[in-house]
């Protein structure tokens with residue numbers, strides 16, 4: 001059932017009755033807990049049950065779904081908890097950082113530009129919470145990722161949550177300094193190395209993905225397809241042909257890669273909880289490589305109701321922030337979250353063999369930097 005049909009049913013029957021009906025139909029007893037689900041089956045079959053749980057939050061802090069990142073942390077005392085956020089000084093990362101700090105957390109704010117990082121951190125120097133912006137991280141440079149990870153390993157015994165948030169979108173043809181296509185190299189391979197090096201001390205990972213993992217054409221418009229979106233293609237990761245380069249396809253591949261790694265890490269490391277997040281369409285610097293015409297098309301689609309509503313970073317960051325602090329019993333390993341509830345990822349994101357192949361590819365590609 002598609003989202004529109006589901007919403008119509010919810011309107012007809014009422015939210016509670018609707019989900020209770022589905023719950024009963026599925027024959028799932030109330031004792032079923034999220035942790036009993038393995039990442040292997042964290043696909044659409046578990047969607048309904050966890051939507052039910054998410055709409056009726058188990059924690060006393062949430063009686064309704066939060067609308068902003070600040071609302072997501074309301075009622076939480078995060079003092080003593082350590083969060084590492086990549087791309088922390090702008091857009092969604094900044095909104096999550098602000099919210100987590102407001103609840104007393106320690107946030108390691110990682111970015112590639114030392115001045116932007118220091119300026120951002122200066123705004124939080126008097127608390128609440130503690131911001132650590134000591135060292136920069138360039139995800140497009142694996143030596144930088146390794147050095148940053150070693151620094152963090154030496155400084156923190158535990159990372160309660162690593163939020164793999166940084167990203168680039170729709171870039172011109174180009175490669176990272178290690179020879180990977182720039183979107184895959186930054187969004188996936190750089191984050192893979194960081195996540196792998198920090199895995200022994202990490203409890204939870206959040207991987208920023210997007211509905212762009214469903215792209216079958218250039219957005220905006222009717223170009224998302226759960227069944228037809230391409231599977232991961234490992235053969236093109238280190239290839240960039242300037243003439244044939246399809247920047248949206250490469251973004252689709254990278255955001256698909258983020259979901260696949262979110263599913264694979266808890267299998268490789270049994271102690272890690274992990275999920276992927278789509279934040280919505282959010283007004284941030286991510287659109288810097290889009291033409292004015294494309295941006296206007298997005299705005300027009302939002303105004304006419306044909307596209308997604310455009311969110312502020314504070315609204316967009318609610319899902320990743322909630323997933324970062326959600327009770328472990330409630331987080332579906334390898335799940336894909338949007339609008340603060342579990343959502344259905346595309347078919348291409350449900351191939352666990354692809355998740356393993358991508359993990360192995362990244363592992364081999366970064367081997368030299370793991371030694």
Ligand SMILES: NC(=O)c1ccc[n+]([C@@H]2O[C@H](COP(=O)([O-])OP(=O)(O)OC[C@H]3O[C@@H](n4cnc5c(N)ncnc54)[C@H](OP(=O)(O)O)[C@@H]3O)[C@@H](O)[C@H]2O)c1
Pocket residue numbers: 086087088089090091092093110111112113116137138139140141164165166167168169186208209210211278279280281282283284285286287
């Ligand atoms: N905005 C949306 O509508 C939307 C929708 C779906 C998914 N997402 C995802 O949300 C995440 C956050 O994006 P955003 O919208 O907040 O965009 P943003 O404001 O552009 O933030 C992206 C951050 O990533 C950083 N970054 C880029 N390349 C990096 C590198 N090589 N090393 C370290 N940091 C790097 C950027 O730093 P610089 O400023 O120095 O470049 C920036 O701080 C991305 O993963 C994106 O794919 C966003």
